[in-house]
Amino acid sequence: MKQLAETLAQRAILYRLLGGIYTYPLTLEKVEPIIKLERQDKPWKDSLISLQNYLKGINNWEVFLEETNIEYTRLFEGPGQHPAPPFASFYLGDGTVMGAPAVAVRQEYIKWNLAPILIGKIPDDHIALELTFMSYLANEAYLALSKNNNSLLYVLLKTQEEFLNKHLISWALQFCSNIISASTMNFFKNLTSLTKIYIETDFEWILTKKYLKLTTEEITKPL
């Protein structure tokens, strides 16, 4: 129980952190918490350590942030062709943005009474939105658990599994690979390695959770 709570909270935080980092501009407030994250014995530990070590080695944050934001522009914005458009529709559709994948995730957000602030402007399937939505679900799950609301917890975990399966994992891995091969900055290489392995292992984790296999009666009982 305690372990589950910790995992859920930690997932909420990591997804939120990652979601934030994929929004522009990169700022010290967004990066600092990563350095403070505890290095747990998780499969993504090495990637986290690499990223943390990289960040700890930065002497001049101003220069770092400036360079990183220029690189962010090159990777995700262009102008013109760029290596890693941060939208699911680009990878899962016909190469344009705001396609069916964006509508599908919008429907998910609405189910949870959420709407992207820039609805209709920034495509709903932007990597930052999808990661932040995962964080929201994880946090809600954490709260449901703390209130012993197991049926809600079940629904939330199931939603996360489906969201990862249907949406995030089906493109984010390719997105990360594009960055790893295109970026000249170790920050992005480390960040995307962490993102990639984290999403992969998180998906594995959620698939193995027995809570998802519970019957309707079981899920109403305390865990």
Place this chain on the structure above:
Amino acid sequence: MGNLSRRKFIKLSGGATAGILMWDSLSSLFRPLSAAEAKTYAAEIGKLKTVYTADVMCPSECGLEMVVKNNRVFKIYGNEHCAYNDGTLCAKGNSGIQMIYSPYRIKSPMIRVGVRGENKFKKVSWEEAMDYIAKRLVKYKKEYGPESVIMDAGDVTDRDCYWRLFFAFGTPNSVEHGSICDTPRRHGPKLMLGGKRIEPDLMRPVLVRQPDGSLKKDFTYKNKLIIYNGWNPFVATRINYESRGTVAAQVENDCKVIVIDPCHTNTASRADMWLAPKAGTDADLFAAMLRYILENHNDNDPSHQYIDWSFKEYSEGWDDFLTEFKSWWNKIDQGNEHKYYSLEWAAARTGLAKEKIAEVSHLFGITKPASLIWGMQSPGHHYNGSVASILGTALNVITGNMDIPGGAIDTELTKASKGGSAKGKQFLKRKVKRVVNGVEVEGTQEELNMDRFGDWPAGWDDVVGDYPRRFMEGVSLRYGPFRGHKYPIKAYIIRTGNPVITGSATYKWQEALTARDEKNNYKVDLVVYIDTPFLETGLYADVILPEASYAERMSLSDIYPPHPLLYLRDQAIKPLHESKTPFEIMNGLAKALVKHGDTDIKAEDFWAKYKTEEDFWNEALLPAPGKPNVGKPLPYPKLPEGYKLLGTPDSLEAGSVKINHKKKVIQGEPLTVKWLREHYGVADWPMSWRRFQPDGGGILKTGSKKVEFVFNKYNKYNKLIEEAGEIPMSIKPLGWKRYPETFYWFETKWNPNNPSYAKYAKDFPFQLICGRVHQTMSATQMVPWLSEVSVAGTWVPMNEEFEYGMLDVNPARKQWNIDKVDPATRYKMQKEKIRAGTWSVGTILINSKDAGELGIKMGDLVKVENPLGKHVISKAFVAETIRPGVIKMGFATGGRFSKGLGAIYANRKYTPNHNELVDPEALSPIMGEPAYADMLVRVSKV
């Protein structure tokens, strides 16, 4: 959002993580919805909404019906209520979705961080970008005057917002792409009719007043003969209705079509006669036609009644024109020893048989109604194109074909007025002072114009082709009150245009935009690029601003209909990403200028005046239709004839009008955006013909309100020349001291007929021409569908193998039920190898006889060199479809170096950029248009 956003911080127990996060900054992505809101949002999903709007995928700007689903443009159809395209939509219009939703469009404002041309930018906020621009503009204004700033509002007609802002800022140098498009083509109609574009009367249906007083749609074609000279409307669309109308007139009215073009174009493939003259001989042919008609006309012989003398009632100066024209008839052309404009002379110059020239002249003279149309790829792109367009106008006028059913219509004179005070031209009348040679002088803002008071007095449409020189040398005013005033160009703001590729020689633009001053600063200190796609000119920008795509902004369209027809470009969806509409950019930059100390920009002229986009466009609609109630049948028989019409079609029809007899104005209900939205986006007023009126009350816009065979429009320039005592450098090479009073003649450049260039013919035996390839115009090559469709000769699947990012679905191909494939490996966006010979790329078209002599086979790589030491490399398309001795390239089809363009960029090394070969000095002497189609080249196998 939920519990996370309500707390400022979240702390996690148990030390599982370090867990202190600032949720506020991170949760700015979502907002919570109330249950009711969520229900509304959910209900919207899947719903369809129809918006009537207008295209900009090409300059035809067809009326569109966009179907929006889930906030996304889902389908695009032609608007069946818009007679201009009558519900049709071409493949390119259909591919708009790929443009709007291209991942590679410009998404955010950016500021350059590398050197110009390096393509290194940093995303910034709008505020930062606006401050960056405004701060500099205010500084230039203080140091050099606002005239040191150029606003080039590019290739789309909705430029009003930008013009308003920059006219208000104080510069007279606010221009458009038209000046590097086809100004010599328009010169004749503008000079003689006050118009611009003579087109065949082919737009159907048109609303026509019936004898019983009702209005009915008329679908009938009256045309009997159309001659397209260097105009290929089936491919180089500008006047959409000509594609369908030409065929319909042939089929339904037995109309004959003659195409005159060195290349067997798509339009030629439907023609009854194709004549392939040498390039650059349009004026020669037209002059011979006019001489033939004058010499062979016989009032008493119905088989030779070519001239309809009634033209004299609504024209002036014919006798002067005729005398001057005839004065050449006995002169001998040293190049061929024939008398000017004789059939023999024209045959020697054009390479056509003299019998054919006689036949075409006779056919044109005898067939009524007929129209002689010349295009942008012929007179439009030749040094002496203005001569051809004057002759062409005269031919249409004297044969009585102007403005008759099935004849030739100057569509500039017939389209509705729009823009009005919203355009801001009133600011040009402001009085300004400058110190010139130590003396303070006063004049109007307009008189600081770099072209009309500089080296190009008659460059009415501005001379963008000469910008590189002025960027390097600065501007010297030579005429008007500010004669002697000099200023540098410090800022160049380019919106929806790509002059580096399309505005004369590419290398000159590159040189000028990267030239540095003695302090190592760029000479043109600020370059701002505003657009949706990212094209080559953007590579030289300091600031990039994302403009909302055409589906996301509002404005008005009316591309040359034969009568007033105006339609709305509406916002089908919100501006995507961080893009803004021209209206928002106007107000945003206006505020930033004020913030940085500009005193000419006033809130009451901008954001306080126009609270919404609609306010702005409502003002722009006020002058519509603005045409007189004239012609046959009279558009509104119950309203006074000859009075200017203003207001919605239905209010004029119902007679709900106020009539000002003193001003001769009929004011109906003002046309508004709301009215347009309630009427499928279209305002369609009645058609009429015979609108050139003897009493001057018709649609002609010359000073005399008649057709002017004496060129009164030049008078004011001649006055300026007299006052200044200085001959414009642009006309000096012609040996002129002033602009002529009536008919004139001069040769084109880089043409073997011109004795000055005959010497090059041996080493450079080919004439190079260029033509538009509809689907691959400068900006739309980023749309992959279009890149794949070939156009015979100049856009052909002759690619070499290249890699291109494409989506592979189910790359492992082990499990065929896609839902069962592991999501992690379900799709792969990857670089695919595109096989050689499967993807269209820019090529040159060369005649098979020429190719055979040079040992060139289909698909061979060839080098095309000009006498200026420039060359391009291209694959050769060998065919019979071009006259021997002429080669053709597409316009902007190759050598493209912006990564924003996708596959065309990958193929840049063996595809030709035609503008590498154009002569930057060869600007047509009156209008300053680059002579894109005047060049001699040699071709060799690589």
